[in-house]
Amino acid sequence: MTKSEMLRMYEQMLRIREFENQVFELYKQGLMPGLAHLYIGEEAVAVGACAALNENDYIVSTHRGHGHLIARGAETKPMMAEILGKKTGYCKGKGGSMHIVAYDKGILGANGIVGAGIPIATGAGYKSKLKGTKQVTLSFFGDAACNQGTFHESLNMAAVWKLPVVYIIENNLYGISVNINRVTAVEDLSVRAKGYGMPGVTIDGNNVLQVYETVRKAVTRARKDEGPTLIECKTYRWKGHHVGDPATEYRSRDEENEWKAKCPIKTFESYLLKNSIAEEDELEEIKNSIINEIQKAVQFAKESPYPEPEEAFEDLFA
Amino acid sequence: MTKSEMLRMYEQMLRIREFENQVFELYKQGLMPGLAHLYIGEEAVAVGACAALNENDYIVSTHRGHGHLIARGAETKPMMAEILGKKTGYCKGKGGSMHIVAYDKGILGANGIVGAGIPIATGAGYKSKLKGTKQVTLSFFGDAACNQGTFHESLNMAAVWKLPVVYIIENNLYGISVNINRVTAVEDLSVRAKGYGMPGVTIDGNNVLQVYETVRKAVTRARKDEGPTLIECKTYRWKGHHVGDPATEYRSRDEENEWKAKCPIKTFESYLLKNSIAEEDELEEIKNSIINEIQKAVQFAKESPYPEPEEAFEDLFA
């Protein structure tokens, strides 16, 4: 990995972090309709994974999708505008935080139904396999999604048909308020891969280089038509389940602090500095440019017009 | 296991075989409405498994349910009457072959939706756990049902909550025309148990004693509140998927003959004789009494009246 590739990953993690911070601000200011599920703390997963893709590959995201979208190259202006329900948003205000699609980036969509993106990702894989296009699809989903029937059904089909899909579990320990240990008896969710006949591995989801390396191998495997892989990334969401959840009742501040100490961005920053890959001021510059960019995205979103009521009746049928 | 217990198992296997033979006859004579899925060839699974139960335990069956019901003690007269759509049937003609319930025997129902009985069985287990009744539930289902989401979801919950349920896969190699190897990459479906954190084992489903022993251990475990077990029984259905399927297009006569040579009844018969547990004429007597019983069941069913059209409007709400 070149220096510029590494700095790109660093930048992308920062972009997600700052984007989410500003989404939270907009929520607190009462400017955001509905809710949003923040990706803060999990940045290394999306960024490491998407760094392993080619331009014409696909990703399928979840309700906690901002991170995946940014990591895959979605633009922050139309994302932020969408989150505020504006006409200039990716979905013209029809989708909102949970449903952003950026088709031109191969982003087949976030999804509000837990587990529902997994078969869709598998279908994208089916198409690539059938057409021999060598495109790979990344399917992101949470620990809790691993208990939906779609996880099981889709992974089974992907394995038996050797589809070019990489399944990435973001195990942040919780599905809303429910700790994964209260609803699943196994320690590592990646063991389920054995039941389908595909490789499964559990890694540190806060280590962007490890995520990148692991996903890269899986992507290569998929591209060579050797089939899917299940990768479990252990990570943590720093904030509540959504912007309105204080996360006070079901987990401890100690636990939160323990994970914050393992901040994926800080960790990578130290790595870059310690190994003299980058200088402090270089990183500072990136930070400033990101803050600036996101500020502009917020401004763009705020200043954009709402859609006209009649637009509600458009875009139903092609 | 006592001699009389073994003879009881032998008798039950014969009862199923003869029952199914006569169901097939009724179909061929055009006396049976709809279709039926015959259990011929798989008798050792139901009989071995149900022999391990106490009187107040539960079973949940499938579309291929006649064998489970008989093994669990359902009476052949109201079963046959139900299959012919008669008023004297277990369900007064409303259910038919795929939907027989015999609540007084703890038979919570056959089910026409593949995989749908698994959560229902799991719920019966939940009740036993909550109430501390020590009742165990057997959940039967086929190899193809293992690819339904309900399999995954239910086994996960049973494992994490340590519910007293024993899950029994009848791997007869096919879901209708589809060989399990064409839709699943793993050799033994019992490996999936690991993904939930429960024990899983694959056994010879044509060996009634092995089925009995394996299920007995799992039942004991469940009764001691140690949780569920997944047991895969390798077996084979001798006939087509249902009475109308000649099974000519998707499997070979050689394969069929190979499995017929492993007939669970013949195998057990040889065992009983070789180990001098029973004499030929004892077994002959059992056979004759069974033929006689099923003949009476057929006669009962044939002679029973159909329900009156108005009865279609009864039994909707309690």
Next chain:
Amino acid sequence: MKEITYADAICEALDEEMAKDENVILLGEDVGIIGGNFKTSVGLRDKYGEWRVKDTPISENSFVGIGIGCAFTGLRPVVELMFADFLAISMDQVANQAAKLRYMSGGQVKVPLTIRMPIGGGRSSAAQHSQSLQAWVAHIPGLKVVLPSTAAEAKGLLKTAIADDNPVIFMEHKMEYNKKYLVPKEEYTIPFGQANIVHEGEDLTIAATSNLVIKSKEAAQELDKEGIKVEVIDLRTLVPLDKETIINSVKKTGRLLIVDEGYLNFGISGEIALSIMNDVFYYLDAPIMRLGTASVPLPFSPALEFSVIPDTKKIYGKVKEIVG
């Protein structure tokens, strides 16, 4: 009377029934430690223990099935779906199993199962978390379908649901949870199949469901001032449906407007109209009209969402249109 929220009223109904009958249990996502996504079961896990108030994994189809297995074997489970939209995931257990098992067994078993879920738009929850899918369940024989309006209605009807020996789909409106209402202090229940006239009038009948009953009443009060007397009927239960109350009212008023938040197309309003048509046809002074959610997925942006769902103003406008 006391003033409590709609969410509290539901919690009270659950609490009272759980206290009375230890076979009543509650299953669903996040119903335990945090007391439900909409705070409808706060404190119940502490009071009744984790086995009677169970946080489930995200496995809707199967935990509804677990509810059925429990109901089959002697319990009276209440299963919560976090959003009515998740009916789509659990529809097999709801419609092919719970609804049919008694009938298919020839009456051998009963399924005393209540399935609760929030419906409705208005919170920018977008297309997959805002649907009012009563048309799906009302269509399936074997399910009772309840749509309470106020907190008092929700409490009384939920207690009846839990005591019912049949599967009951209980649809709560998510915009109501935090609203306060007067609720009787003493214990009470509200029977199924008895619609409730919440506002009397002679000029036009509105038959409404869920919180559109409240909005219809608001519209009626506004119309009162203009001398247009609207009778507002809270349908309460779609199955069983109290046709008699609607018929009697329409015979008096000669006009009927049906108001429901489900998608208008192929929703419940056509059925309600047609099922009373024979009885009221020769009394009608105007065609039967209805209001529903426009037949598009619920859009996210509030600039779009409010244009597609019915509200007080739209009800008011429709009445004026009909009355002339």
Next chain:
Amino acid sequence: MKEITYADAICEALDEEMAKDENVILLGEDVGIIGGNFKTSVGLRDKYGEWRVKDTPISENSFVGIGIGCAFTGLRPVVELMFADFLAISMDQVANQAAKLRYMSGGQVKVPLTIRMPIGGGRSSAAQHSQSLQAWVAHIPGLKVVLPSTAAEAKGLLKTAIADDNPVIFMEHKMEYNKKYLVPKEEYTIPFGQANIVHEGEDLTIAATSNLVIKSKEAAQELDKEGIKVEVIDLRTLVPLDKETIINSVKKTGRLLIVDEGYLNFGISGEIALSIMNDVFYYLDAPIMRLGTASVPLPFSPALEFSVIPDTKKIYGKVKEIVG
């Protein structure tokens, strides 16, 4: 014209579209080696290979989802559900995903997906394999819904479905598969949203779906002899619905009977009636009537089943009741 079965007509439509466009694929249980449970894809796997005609595991919700993923990325998949009852298992992908993804994306994507499935009773398949669930899908914005009557209709409409850039629910009647019909020899398609008058008359209009069109026509021919002239309309597609043809006919006849095999309660007939009410109200000589399946689960025994589903005799009887 040539004489082929309804199943063959479907197979021909699939074959023609697959030959024309290599992006057309077929997914479903047993569609491959044995050519479908109802023999609607015989020979296609041999012709187009196992990747374009794929036998799937029993994973309905996910293989519908796979169809969506394929449709998203450039294919035109046809997914087969072995029975319409299994919609209940796949409803999330059908109604929350396929129907909504285009809209939620603000029009960025399209979902050219056809989902085929058999509906209907009459084979003693009992409660879980006999349902006609058109009301569920017709209610969901974003889905087109097709119910062909004869083999010729099935072929022409299926070709249109596959060519459509939107999700189409295509419901075949299982009692028709083995029946022979005349079908044009040359290639043809039938557009959506254009109902078809299959029998003309002035006394009463029947608007019917699926194979009840055929039975309605039989009844009409019987009634002809008695001088009762019935106009029979084959609705063909519920979404889009050709209201104009119904309205014009009812304006002429003054009477409407809607006939559909879905459960009567909260089924499609109420909607059809109400959606044309404003246009025909002052032309009506009698209340609009309808026939549907009685609202109980489909019973197994033929002694019971035929008493709950509509047939020629019941249509005949209902017409007599209305007309005279």
